[in-house]
Amino acid sequence: MHPFHWVPAQEERHASADPRPSGGYPAGLTVKTLCDQEVSAEVGEVAWLWTTCMACNAEARRLVGAA
Numbered sequence: 001m002h003p004f005h006w007v008p009a010q011e012e013r014h015a016s017a018d019p020r021p022s023g024g025y026p027a028g029l030t031v032k033t034l035c036d037q038e039v040s041a042e043v044g045e046v047a048w049l050w051t052t053c054m055a056c057n058a059e060a061r062r063l064v065g066a067a
Contacts, residue, residue: 005024027040
């Protein structure tokens with residue numbers, strides 16, 4: 001299990017270490033991201049197809065020890 005979860009927001013997929021409610025982050029919930037932003041979660045199939053935030057991805061990889 002990783003110390004973060006992915007959350008679509010602001011037309012990107014961000015990562016957050018905020019506690020994730022059962023079933024995922026609901027639409028409109030404000031979360032702090034690994035790229036140090038506060039964003040409102042969005043839901044839907046299309047939202048998961050957005051590009052990944054490069055800063056969140058870099059921090060997530062650092063957290064799990066990936067190169």
